[in-house]
Amino acid sequence: MGIYEELQARGLIAQVTNEEEIREMVNAGKATFYIGFDCTADSLTAGHFMALTLMKRLQMAGNKPIALIGGGTTMIGDPSGRTDMRKVLTKEDIDYNASVFKRQMESFIEFGEGPGKAMMLNNADWLLSLNYVELLREVGHCFSVNNMLRAECYKQRMEKGLSFLEFNYMIMQSYDFYHMFQHYGCNMQFGGDDQWSNMLGGTELIRRKLGKDAHCMTITLLTDSQGKKMGKTAGNAVWLDPNKTSPFDFYQYWRNVDDADVFKCLRMLTFLPLEQLDEMSGWEGSQLNQAKEILAFELTKMVHGEDEAQKAQEGARALFGGGASTANMPTTELTEEDLADGQIGILDLLLKAGLIPSKGEGRRLVQQGGVSVNDEKVTDFGKSFAAADFGPEGLIIKKGKKVFHKVVLK
Known part of the structure; x- marks a missing residue:
């Protein structure tokens, strides 16, 4: 079984541009492919798992991955899968997030020199130096506004309003593929199924500007049985x-x-x-x-x-299983400075443990019976705990049915 057939058997392949050519290319280890990662947070998530494992599978089969950090495209913001506009980050934020992504990816993918080794690129290196008028003259005629407006990634935003900033995202992503095709021999792009329109924009740009074929394949989005994204x-x-x-x-x-x-x-x-x-x-x-x-x-x-x-x-x-060991439970350490008059309220306790985003959410959780401390349900959101209540083992907080957290006082 080739790697393409394995991807099929695992239910990973959603859409492809030319199945026979892609099958032959990846099975022979001749694909130089890229997956893009916009730096919208200071860590990758479980939602990135599919892309990371796909890169690893294809690399193990002899293909060459390019992990493209979106230092440039993050400044625009991808509208795909969104009902609102993404927060605009500073260049400093983006650069920091990119450095974190690289460290995390290195535990999945083998980077380095030579055949089959992965490359890491940052599209800020070419996108940020582009002259807007020159870009319009170079690639603007290759994009039909009518076709762009029919793209799924824009459709869902049209009712609430699509900014011109985000409208440019497809052009930027397409330019990435065009640039890497010319300079790095990148002949394939992989991405989530919600990226199909953007990816086709890249293959069309390469065809119209260079007269050559490039390929793309989308992977099935990881959703639960209710159709919601997992992670x-x-x-x-x-x-x-x-x-x-x-x-x-x-x-x-x-x-x-x-x-x-x-x-x-x-x-x-x-x-x-x-x-x-x-x-x-x-x-x-x-x-x-x-x-x-x-x-x-x-x-x-x-x-x-x-x-x-x-x-x-x-x-x-x-x-x-009813055992008493809490050694490996997530733990938050507090000091006397975290107490007020020798006590700490349940809402502050939940906040410091990172179990709630706000006190308002904590009140609702307590009122709904979703919080227990040391196996006793807390029903009063005004309840406080004194230093003596922590004891040598700390307080064991249970949120809902399956989230446990230990808080100790040092």
Whole structure:
């Protein structure tokens, strides 16, 4: 089985421009392909998993990945999948986010010199030096406004208003492909299924300007059984940065996926052999929990290493199996300075533990019965805890049914 057939078997391929040519190219290890990552946050998320694992799979098959950091396109903002305009970041913010992305990608992809080694580029290096009038003269005639307005990435924004700034995004992304085709031999672009229109813009620009063919393939978006994008929990992103989402919480996110989603995630995200996954596909009942443990362990190992994955698994088993061990539970340390008159209120406690975004959200959570401390439900959002309440083991906060957090007082 070639890598293209494996991608098909794992349910990863959504759309392709020319299936036979792409199949032949990637199976022979002759693709130099790119995936773009706009630097809109200071960490990659679990939502980037699909792209990162795809790059790794194709690299293992001998193809050459280009990880394109969107230092330039982030200044415009991609309207795809959005109902509102993205926050405009400063160049300093973008540069910092780009440096973080690079460190995180290096744990997935092998960068370096030579055949098959990945490259990392930043489109700020060519986009920021473009002269606007020259750009319009060079590529403007290659884009039909009528076609652009029919693109799915713009359609959903038309009702609420699409800014001219964002309207330029397709041109910028297309120019990226055009530039890398000429200067780096990049002959393929991969991306999420919501990027199809932007990606076709690049192939059309290359065809019209250079008279040559380039290819693109979209990968299936990772959605749950309700059609919502995975990689988020309670409205917040699941980050790859352990300081933003602890290895324990990362493990728990995947351990708690719906029964209907576990085998899809195993196929699309892990590197377990397809033969093993085929054998597991008939699992039911308690075996589904075992499958979820395997999924959570494999993904946590990929992101945080085997030691952290082992700790997260042991901590979760002890916690949910009724054991007393809290050693590997996410922990926040407070000092006496965090207390007011020797006490701390439940809302401040939840905020400092990073379990709520605001006190208003904390009040609603408490009133709805969603908070327990040391196995006692907290129903009064005015409740406070004194230094003596922490004891030597600290306070164990339970948010909802499956989120646990320890707070200790130093």
